[in-house]
Amino acid sequence: MKLPLKRLLGIGAIAAIVIVIDQASKFTVRNALAIRETWTPIEALGDYFQIVHWKNTGVAFGLFPGVGWIMPFAGLVFLALIVLFYKPILNGSFSFAIAIGLQLGGAIGNLIDRLNPEIGYVVDFIWIWKYPVFNLADCAVVIGAGILLITLWKSDLAAVKKAQPSESGDAFNKNFNAASAADKTHE
Template sequence: MVVYYVVAAVLLLLDQLTKYIVVQNIPLYDVKEFIPGILSWMYIRNTGAAWSILEGQMWFFYIITTIVVVAIVYIMQKYAKGNWLFSLGLALILAGALGNFVDRLRLGYVVDMVRLEFINFPIFNMADISLSIGVALVIIYVLLDEKNKKLS
């Protein structure tokens, strides 16, 4: 089980490192093309969630993130032992939740920087990627678990 907390810690550090590098090297709202027409870096400050929903409602994010982190740790300890897919998914969710939580506590906003050029999609960060992949892994685990229960 410890390995999954290490995974979460490494992803949290990578998230914070990428945010630090962007803040130090890209002026606010400036765009640096990475893969033309596909991917660029753009430093923005997000005081809300995706598409800036609930903008400025930091108290809400503090409460929700605290509940999510406590729940994830509890579920990891109680139910995820012995299942790598479920544990990995939860570790990624934990890392993502903590990555954006650190920003909100430290800065009062979340640093976002990954911009997809080919679609109208919110600018995001490594924490958001961890959260998204983690949720997908947990969904896959649940679907596989349900299928296995039906076959038993």
Template sequence: MILYYTLAVLIIGLDQLTKYLTVSTIPYRETIEWIPNVLSFTHHRNTGAAWSILEGQMLFFYIVTVVVVGVVIYYLHTLGKQDILIGLSLSIILGGAIGNFIDRLIHQYVVDMIKLDFINFPIFNIADIALSVGVGLMIVYLVIDEIRNHKKKVGQ
């Protein structure tokens, strides 16, 4: 369990550090090109979720995040003890959810900064990456678990 919570804390720390550096070094709405036509950093504020959906609905985000964090912690303690893949996926999701939650509590918006210049994609942050990776790992776990269960049924 210590591994899982340590990973979540590291993700939260990295997320908050990159947001602090963005706010303190890049003027709002300004862009710093890092790898031409590939990657830049833009100081952006998002009052919604992905693609700015549900903008300004902070109470909704507070409630949803508290519920999600509670569910993730519950499953981290039950399933995380049984399988490291689901434990890692849940701890990564936990770190991402809390990282963005901190912003919503403090600023009433989420600081985003990573911009992919080669594709039309929303600006995002480390917490968003963690949430995406965590959900991806959870999908892999669910597929593997389904295969295991199928093999058990066939073997009976």
């Protein structure tokens, strides 16, 4: 099997795992708790960690309530960007594929909630101390973004380290050209 096909299957598998776990957790919360009802699984941590059925009509982490209607469109833009950058994604590093799989799975998990007429909002349920209530799809998106940033930073750093100063001493141009070449490998 060629590397791009393996990479595509890996991205799809990661996204599918995120979606299944996310939807199963939200299904459990919807069926076990009324909206705004809380459950404290560990009494000693009750002031810092609770499960609460939260109706999120906003964007990630409950920000901007009432504008969640824009999220299906943002999800479509995200999918379009993945198609646009299809080749760089398939030719990128393994960690790049993991990042995209996590973000794709998280975006689709929350999109399913919004587009499901029986729900119509994103089910958030994890409350940690003073942080906004969130869900596992949000975690996947944030972790994926973090992995992506680290991967891109490390690839840029590696490109700069590869560049050697020219005999004329123009190290800046060498480093700039190396970084530009690294960007082109992601195309």
